[in-house]
Amino acid sequence: MTEITAIRDLLSSKPRPVGWGERRARLDEVGTHWPVAEDIQCTDIQCDGIPGEWSTAPGSDADKVLLYFHGGGYCSGSIRSHRRLVTEAGRAARMRTLAIDYRRAPEHPFPAQHEDALAAWRFLRRQGIAAEDIAVGGDSAGGNLTLALIGRLHAAGEPLPRCAWLISPWTDLTMSGATLASKDAIDPIIHKAYLEELAGAYVPAGQDRGDPLISPLFADLHGFPPLLIQVGSAEALLSDATRLAEAAGIADVPVRLEIWPHMIHAWPVWNAGLEDGRRALCAAGAFMRNAGS
Template identity: 70%
Template sequence: MAPNEIDAIRALLSSKPRPVGWAARRERLDEVGSLWAPASDIAFEPADMNGAPGEWSIAPGSDASRVLLFFHGGGYCSGSIVSHRRMVTEAGRAARARTLAVGYRLAPEYPFPAALEDGLKAWRYLRDQGIDADRIAVGGDSAGGGLTVALINHLRGAGEEPPACAWLVSPWTDLTMSGATLETKDAVDPLIHKDYLRELATAYLAGSVDPKDPRVSPLYADLRGFPPVLIQVGAAETLLDDATRFAAAAGAANVSTTLEIWPHMIHAWPIWNAHLQPGRAALINAGGFIARHI
């Protein structure tokens, strides 16, 4: 990595004041996430997943029978197919698989369980297409990582076959916000801070769900029987403890768990893979992990 690459991303993120209001926050995340367009060789196709919007993408040479189902981050309140398009498509290229990005409903307009319901719609859509569970990987970043775990746990609880593996980037796994790095990494994280997370959690839970409920805080879930999981997290982010504690919980439950802590990286750094070598490297690692399991 060139020494100034991550500094350039930090400068991009701090180039404007933090927006106020849900609409402005959503616009800003779409703006910074889509600054670099997906590669010109990616083919796209919209999907209607039983009422939930989605987007198929595939890179040349990929196996269309293998699918990465992806949930974007944004604290359950922002983020979109647009903001994460470059990250999703390059992950699919690395995994040599089709990707299906999910545009799930956002809080506060649609609090829990709307996002999980849309995740289930996407899963049912894939299965109704005749795609076997062991040909599907599920992944997401930040809140999308938490949603990934919530979906898989729901499937296991219902006695359904889970996906082949899970990929979590900077996952938000604890809406009680008890991780020590929320304090110790606050000064170096340019994006995620405790007060901001508290606002997001309040919007998502809408006063009706215990923040320790494993459906919203998968750190507290029973993970026995969970499929193999790859967790990638930056050393310079406040959610570092959310990732490391989840990895420990998964390992203690005899889940095949791979934890990568990337030096100097910030929250969800693979979004900016077009101009960030560690972002590209993380996606290559994720692609290899997914390809081995599906």
């Protein structure tokens, strides 16, 4: 059995959950299948009322920070579900990490998540961390939120982070990507009907899902910092990533697109049991260290 087959078996070992509570519990369960490494130090923090968590690996530079937004379709996911991913990314980047438990839909629809992301950014800046010493990253909806935060900062003429790291980003909530159909049969996690349910919970009725803050694929990316986009070839959201890379290239943004054969949505979450997850984090760590140099 290959490693990715074992991850697929883990994901399918129980019936697909229904209801927000069950979905949140299931994502926490599969995300914590492997615990955090023993040499990682984690500390709770309140970022102006928003729960967060610092993590530090041996040798991390305390003056540089990865600000991370978890995935989960804006409706699930947590610091807990993504802790192994975030802490090992910090190790690879040799930076401290700050993971944020932003508010989730449907209890808190758009733009609550954007307000929390901006508050976390402001919190870091008030701690004396320079913008160029902050990398911002996220997977799936967290990648969406990463791009939206940078767009808001750019529109306001504020200093931007050194780079953005995007894993399997959900960039188009209008659901126009071709791979939503062509990869549906092989993606064990993401399906169009599921995304429609998530988008319906997240986006208020009557709001245009093509709004660049909701679907950053349609944003003006001119002036954005360097982007690393990592996506699996077995993902329904593959075209969300490839079209973003094209849009960034058209806007003269330094962009690197990595398409990992046979990998599934947000596969670095299971890095402890997946060599390609560890390799992806090593590549991301080098990108974050070297961005702007």
